[in-house]
Amino acid sequence: MLPSSPVVIGAAAVIALLVLLVVVRRLRAPSSEARESKRAHDAAQEREPPVEIGETYEFGVTELTDHHSGEEVAVGKVEGFVVFTEDIPGDVTKGDVIRAKVLSFNDGRTSADATFVTKA
Template sequence: MDYVLVAAGVGAAIVVLATLLLWRRLSSGSSESKRAHEAAQERDPPVELGETYEFGITEFTDHHSGERVAVGKVEGFVLFTEDVPDAVSEGDVIRATVTSFNREKTSADAMFEGTA
């Protein structure tokens, strides 16, 4: 009978430890994201309005416009690019012209110009 209680206690301890480790790992990722966002707020954007840049597409998402947009980065700065043809895929390098910044200048919208 004592073995059953010890085994149950050890099992419960393992579950608690696994839960704590998972929670710490998940909160660590959000902390890194928050630090990156704060760092972006403290620096000037590495892109300028009206200028065209080449960058790789990291993903596609639905932007606030409701349309599918390509997401990419120039020197770690996020660009949301509209009007990207369906034939373009993640990993493709494109050219896009910066059209506007978000309120805090931590990202920008751009218009697709072509593939590189």
Template sequence: MISSSPLVIGVGVAVALLVLARRLLGPSAEARESKRAHDAAREREPPVEIGETYEFGVTELTDHHSGDEVAVGKVEGFVVFTEDVPSGLEPGDVIRAKVLSFNEGRTSADATFVGRA
């Protein structure tokens, strides 16, 4: 049985208003900026080349779809996912990585760890 207490009704109305406001206001400023950056990346040529080695700072470590941990960094704002990273690597470390391939759409690249800078 669904309660009809004023508190339950009030919570339901508040949730409905939040959902409605979200739909009317659209995405957040952060989401709009992310979309803008993604669209801009799709329109430019990647600043990296397959087979070349680049030096960059690690912005984060994340799990790859393969299950392995990868380092994420940027070269001229272009995202590079680096595999085969050694244990103990942390965000802020500077590494060298060799670019192996681009993702679909060429908005990021996959690379392999070459060494610490």
């Protein structure tokens, strides 16, 4: 039988509270994927974009997503730089290689908007 003195009960409560705090901290900490994404975003803000407005680039489509404009756009990367491509035909799918003309940069110059030119 375990002793039930106030000191033992108090010590057990303190240990339980410390364990609970450690568990909560681990659950709230960013995942390694989130930390890597933050690191990549910070690095992107410090470098010049590897694309130029008005130029056409070829890249693979990594995903299709709804853009803030409400239309579906193809997302891809040029030298790790994210390019959102609008006006894509309905037959473009993830994994396709496309050519797109860069139209503008976002405010932080960490991504660009482009318009579809052709499938590669």
